[in-house]
Amino acid sequence: MPARSLRAHLLRLLLPPIAALLVLGALVAYYPSIEPATRAYDQALVDVGISLGSYLRAGSDGYRVELPVAVDQVLRRDAYDKVYYRVLGPDGEQIAGDRGLPEPDAPPESSTSYNTVYEGQKVRAVAIPAKCGLSLCRVVVAETMVKRNRLARDILVSTLLPEMLIAFATLVIVWFGVKRGLGPLARLSDEIKARSPGDLRSIDAAGTPEETRPLVSALNDLLGQLSQASSHQQRFLADAAHQLRTPLAGLRAHTELALAKPLPEPARSELEQVHAATIRTARLANQLLALARAEPGARGDAAPVDLKGLVEAEADAWVHQALARDVDLGFDLAPAPVHGDPFLLREALANLVHNGIEYTPRGGRVTVRTGESGGQPFVEVEDDGPGIPPAERERVLERFYRVPGTPGTGSGLGLAIVREIAAGHGASMVIGEGAGEKGCRVAITFPRG
């Protein structure tokens, strides 16, 4: 499901009602203002009709309109519209004016206004009764709709414009209001984002608005459970380490004691296998524990750690391992301050150094470097052994994978652990060649302090 923006969602919800309100508001403002204007224009037409009626004369040969040309011109004069008129006798016969101007459906008792069409144009007409002798004649006056349409348009614009401004302002207020309104949530998410994965303290509910309290308390419940689970796991790992390592130490002690004595040949080589397997099992147990501890949520608290100091503290043990395999282990150490879990960082370095020593032939060189490059702390281990072919460099990071044909008895966990630990510290890990395109060089570069 794609993430839904609350803001877009609110706008989507609000837009149709706002548009509807806009139309309704325009209608409500439009009709009350167009009505009186129409009545006033109609009244002007009625006045023209009454004036015309006053020129109606009854003679012996029927009715006629004696309209001087000047008057006709005045009556028909209008700035925008064409004016038409027609005078009809009591029986509907044409007396004067524009023949064919439509009459209303029923003869008018009083003045009647109506819309009709004349000469293909929409016109507004009024019909009024006019005395002609003893009878009632009819006068029809009509005009085209130019000024009425213009008036309607003007009224519409003058009501719609402020309404649209109000609507736009409403949308802007919603847009920024939602952002402001969601501010406490954003601060909450910033606080959670800024935490390290191992930081499972409760979130301080003080200063958060009442509406977010249920969310905060639900999060705090979850954090509480997580932190309990995490401390259970830490305790389990510590116990497991103890339960595994103590008997392994005993096993190793006794095999080494036995090997120190003269032994007949098949027994000796068999015991040597047991001894090697004991050491391997201990290492595997260490690695599995490290892997479990590197899982997010199981991590200890991050602390400032200098990689140089970490290497110096382990150097003695590593040099003895290297001497046992006749490998020259050297160092090139400059301060490299990082923020992390000292146990995991030590385990990562130990795995890299162990790999270097393990896979370098007798008489080879392994070098551990720490320092800062471009402000980024790094540690790298370089050897002049057979190296890792480029095609294998991705696969060696998989758990339990070993490069085919590799001598020795590794578990295939070492580099997977290193990668896991590097990733957990936001560091990048690169496998490449050593100096002179020989051997292997694994570098871990940490984010800028």
Add this chain to the structure above:
Amino acid sequence: MRLLIVEDDAPLASGLRRILEAEGHAVDVTSRGEQAVLAASQERFDLVILDIGLPQIDGFEVLRRLRAQPRQASGPLPVLVLTARDAVDDRVRGLDLGADDYMVKPFAMPELTARVRALLRRSQAHGGPRIVHGPLTLDTVARRAFLRSEPLELAAREWAVLEVLLGRVEKIVSKESIIQAVAGWGDELSPNAIEVYVSRLRSKLEPAGIKIRTVRGFGYMLEEYKEES
């Protein structure tokens, strides 16, 4: 030497006892912390090997009680802590409480015996004025050195560097820590100068089979003396 092993895992305890007895030590074993504290208060031991993960009172508490006891006449009782836990805190806590060395299980027996020897040597150096390393003898009171009973000429700085290395046989010692130990207040001593002293020491000691190994980019290690066969 008389050693006390405090370890509740019976196979490991018996293995340790036999290895250390083979080294020529008299070894007592107990699996309980209270007994260890009691034994150390009543009898004289030269070294205690102490497991942290003991039932009832744990190794930290044993260490605290041992350190609270009145000191023996021959100086403080060396304690080598064994642990199966790998939390850095444990190591720091152990050393803070006064442990002299620290080993994580499982360990190689030669490493254990080397560390036991180093601790015993160090504690004896506290007591006696003579440091012996194979054919080399340093009389720290008379400030005279002998190699195969022949007097050995050592400059003051050479003597100081050698003393640092002799205090940490089979352990690597960084150039920085040698400088710190050797240079007096206001002295300027460069890493290059240390190299010069070490190379002079080598030319004097190597003919007698005493080897100082260079740890590239780090420092030096005085190897344990092995009788030439």
